[in-house]
Amino acid sequence: xxxxxxxxxxxxxxxxxxxxxxxxxxxASGDVTVRVDYSTINYKDGLAITGRSPVVRSFPMVxxxxxxxxxxxxxHPRWKAGDRVLLNGFGVGETHWGGLSQMARVKGDWLVALxxxxxxxxxMSLGTAGYTAMLCVQALQKHWAEAGVAAGSGExxxxxxxxxxxxxxxxxxxxxxxxVVASTGRPQEADYLRSLGAASVxxxxxxxxxxxxxxxxxxxxxVDSVGSHTLAxxxxxTRYGGAVAACGLAQGMDLPASVAPFILRGITLYGIxxxxxPMARREAAWDALAKTIHREQLAAITKxxxxxxxxxxxxxxxxxxxxxxxVVNLKA
Ligand code: NDP
Numbered sequence: 001x002x003x004x005x006x007x008x009x010x011x012x013x014x015x016x017x018x019x020x021x022x023x024x025x026x027x028a029s030g031d032v033t034v035r036v037d038y039s040t041i042n043y044k045d046g047l048a049i050t051g052r053s054p055v056v057r058s059f060p061m062v063x064x065x066x067x068x069x070x071x072x073x074x075x076h077p078r079w080k081a082g083d084r085v086l087l088n089g090f091g092v093g094e095t096h097w098g099g100l101s102q103m104a105r106v107k108g109d110w111l112v113a114l115x116x117x118x119x120x121x122x123x124m125s126l127g128t129a130g131y132t133a134m135l136c137v138q139a140l141q142k143h144w145a146e147a148g149v150a151a152g153s154g155e156x157x158x159x160x161x162x163x164x165x166x167x168x169x170x171x172x173x174x175x176x177x178x179x180v181v182a183s184t185g186r187p188q189e190a191d192y193l194r195s196l197g198a199a200s201v202x203x204x205x206x207x208x209x210x211x212x213x214x215x216x217x218x219x220x221x222x223v224d225s226v227g228s229h230t231l232a233x234x235x236x237x238t239r240y241g242g243a244v245a246a247c248g249l250a251q252g253m254d255l256p257a258s259v260a261p262f263i264l265r266g267i268t269l270y271g272i273x274x275x276x277x278p279m280a281r282r283e284a285a286w287d288a289l290a291k292t293i294h295r296e297q298l299a300a301i302t303k304x305x306x307x308x309x310x311x312x313x314x315x316x317x318x319x320x321x322x323x324x325x326x327v328v329n330l331k332a
Pocket of ligand 1: 184
């Protein structure tokens with residue numbers, strides 16, 4: 001028997017609770033069984049735990065879009081018992097039982113080998129949020145390399161700065177030598193954001209209201225986890241030839257923008273998806289995270305919680321109350 005969060009949808013409504021499960025109940029469609037050591041709470045996990053948005057498509061469901069642990073049994077040619085692995089996305093925690101569980105059975109094709117220099121806990125301190133931040137940073141780096149833009153030649157904006165994607169993005173960009181401007185709705189977290197490497201901190205209210213189609217040119221690049229007017233304003237204030245990596249919708253899914261920054265300033269908007277990203281891109285992102293992440297900053301970003309605590313963490317992350325990353329310790 002093992003512990004997991006279990007989502008059911010009885011006639012009385014949507015429920016997510018702590019449950020005792022048997023290994024025989026794990027999905028038959030998987031070919032690798034994993035002992036999960038750590039999982040995390042991402043924004044999407046908050047949606048699944050609370051039922052606020054229909055991310056869970058079949059019931060009963062174990063939530064948790066990511067995990068790290070060790071293979072206990074494998075019918076997949078790539079994996080054997082004892083291999084250290086991690087997983088992000090592929091519908092795990094949405095359409096296939098996920099990582100907020102001490103055991104998981106998944107498709108071997110979805111697994112990534114845990115980089116040797118990362119512990120299971122560090123991997124999940126980063127989690128899907130950190131991996132997505134790296135996908136954003138890599139898109140910007142490729143763009144800057146092609147455009148001949150050097151680190152330190154201008155400011156880079158990170159929105160949703162106090163959240164998981166934002167916190168890791170600041171640390172990564174500052175580590176690469178960029179001048180990072182952090183946009184947050186939590187001015188009380190300014191010292192925390194500076195400790196991650198932000199050169200300055202702005203109030204997110206400067207970006208969240210409807211703005212002009214073209215604004216003063218400021219950013220050589222942007223990592224945006226917020227969407228809506230914030231993303232539109234970020235595009236409108238990106239410098240000629242600069243780039244914006246859009247990955248989130250914390251403010252909204254809409255994009256009330258104009259084509260002006262694209263056709264008059266030649267800016268580029270990169271869409272970042274972590275869920276179905278090809279395996280080579282995932283491995284490159286995790287490899288880069290293992291090589292470049294600042295361990296002390298990662299520790300400062302992380303708060304460890306139990307599986308039982310994860311129930312309360314769902315509404316907290318949706319309310320924008322979580323600072324950095326929540327890592328869930330599943331070790332018995
Ligand atoms: P978090 O909740 O940790 O961070 C989101 C941050 O956005 C908050 O901490 C807050 O930062 C800011 N925010 C919240 N509400 C608002 C609002 N109404 N207006 C403006 N800013 C707001 O979530 P994650 O970092 O885990 O994820 C961020 C976003 O990225 C989510 O939308 C998530 O769904 C998406 N995502 C997408 C992925 C992909 O594959 N494309 C993968 C992972 C995440 P502050 O208080 O500092 O302002």
